[in-house]
Amino acid sequence: xxxxxKSNSKKDLAWAKFFGRRRSRKVTxxxxxxxxxxxxxxxxxxxxxxxxxxxxxARGAQGKLHLGTYKDQSVAVKISPIxxxxxKFSDLADKIEKQxxxxxxxxxxxxxxxxxxxxxxxxxxxxxxIITEYVSRGSLGSFLNKIEHGHKFLPLKKVIAMAxxxxxxxxxxxxxxxxxRDLKPDNILISDDFHLKVADFxxxxxxxxxxxxxxxxxxxxxxxxxxVKRKKSYNRKIDVYSFGLILxxxxxxxxxxxxxxxxxxxxxxxxKNLRPPVPKHCHPTMRALIExxxxxxxxxxxxxxxxxxxxxxxxx
Numbered sequence: 001x002x003x004x005x006k007s008n009s010k011k012d013l014a015w016a017k018f019f020g021r022r023r024s025r026k027v028t029x030x031x032x033x034x035x036x037x038x039x040x041x042x043x044x045x046x047x048x049x050x051x052x053x054x055x056x057x058a059r060g061a062q063g064k065l066h067l068g069t070y071k072d073q074s075v076a077v078k079i080s081p082i083x084x085x086x087x088k089f090s091d092l093a094d095k096i097e098k099q100x101x102x103x104x105x106x107x108x109x110x111x112x113x114x115x116x117x118x119x120x121x122x123x124x125x126x127x128x129x130i131i132t133e134y135v136s137r138g139s140l141g142s143f144l145n146k147i148e149h150g151h152k153f154l155p156l157k158k159v160i161a162m163a164x165x166x167x168x169x170x171x172x173x174x175x176x177x178x179x180x181r182d183l184k185p186d187n188i189l190i191s192d193d194f195h196l197k198v199a200d201f202x203x204x205x206x207x208x209x210x211x212x213x214x215x216x217x218x219x220x221x222x223x224x225x226x227x228v229k230r231k232k233s234y235n236r237k238i239d240v241y242s243f244g245l246i247l248x249x250x251x252x253x254x255x256x257x258x259x260x261x262x263x264x265x266x267x268x269x270x271x272k273n274l275r276p277p278v279p280k281h282c283h284p285t286m287r288a289l290i291e292x293x294x295x296x297x298x299x300x301x302x303x304x305x306x307x308x309x310x311x312x313x314x315x316x
Contacts, residue, residue: 051131053077070131075119078103080128099202100128106178106201107132114169116189116199132199136192140246141185141255148254156283157315159250164311165196166243171304173198174236179207183242184222185249207236220262222246225296228266237298243307244293248275251282251290285314 054067066077080096100123107118107130117133137143140162147154154162166188173180180187180201187200203217210233218227224241226234249256256276257265268274273296278287289310295301302310 051075051077067134068131070119073119074134075131076134078130078132097128100130102204103130103200103202106204110173110176110178110201112169112172113195114165114197115172116197135189135197135199137190137194139186140188140190140196143190144185144249144253144255153253153279153281154250156286159247159286160311160315162196162250163247164308164315166198166246167304167307167311169196169198170239170243171308174207174239174304177207178204179210179236180204180239180242181217181227182219182222183239183246184219185246188246210234210236218242220265221257223266223269224298225270226298228270235298237301240293240301240304240307241295241298243304244290244301245276247286247290247293248278251286252276252279283314285310 050071052069054069056064056066058065063078063080066079068075068077080100100121104121107116108121110118116135119131119133121130123129170180170183178201180198180203182200182203183198187198189197189199191197205217218224218238220228222242222245224234224238227238245256260268265274275291275294278290282290289302289307292300292302293307
């Protein structure tokens with residue numbers, strides 16, 4: 001699939017300036033399926049002719065997020081970082097393109113209520129974009145920051161419901177042979193009806209690939225010890241470790257390792273087996289679940305299917 005941008009301009013649109021505008025504007029694409037790209041063959045885009053691109057509402061290392069409308073559906077449009085000279089920064093460009101390919105590959109084949117819904121994608125270096133459903137309440141990370149500043153604890157019932165959404169989404173992801181590798185509050189989104197959805201698969205991989213990947217993926221505060229050590233062999237249990245820390249944040253109502261640098265966290269987790277203290281008000285079953293998830297030995301961590309069962313039993 002090759003995507004060409006139709007424009008009346010001789011310069012094929014000044015994309016960097018275009019994406020910075022606040023007004024919504026219609027973008028027209030011509031989609032040509034050529035079969036010359038394995039990654040593109042995995043998804044046939046039927047129609048990408050009407051995308052209304054709105055203002056940017058979030059920015060990050062992996063690009064900008066814009067509001068948009070596609071086929072009368074509210075969407076989020078993730079645009080990769082735009083490099084002024086795509087060839088000059090070939091290493092960075094290669095990294096960006098690999099992350100785009102990963103996210104496109106995995107999101108396009110996942111269908112679950114607790115996983116961000118893929119809509120479409122387009123590719124014309126240096127412009128790489130992924131269109132997904134728009135999830136209006138933002139990230140779990142933002143939600144936890146608000147809770148912390150309000151000095152409140154979430155009710156146990158709410159913690160269980162939110163944890164179940166994440167666990168169900170991740171149980172499905174793992175059942176598809178996929179390891180997320182960067183599970184953290186900022187990569188979990190909250191919908192209108194307050195259900196959680198796992199998002200951002202730019203660092204994900206097939207579990208069979210984990211043995212040969214030692215690329216330092218993930219975010220240190222939520223990264224499993226075996227990943228911090230960059231061991232040549234790790235598996236899906238790294239996501240379970242990350243989930244244990246997220247569960248702690250839901251219970252504690254505060255942000256993880258807030259006063260530590262990533263280097264301090266990495267050293268303490270690996271060399272001192274550091275974990276945050278579980279709050280005294282934590283339910284005994286929840287406490288045991290957290291501790292099983294963040295166990296330093298991957299083999300002793302639970303599977304997400306087991307986590308779902310425990311949480312459902314606690315919910316009953």
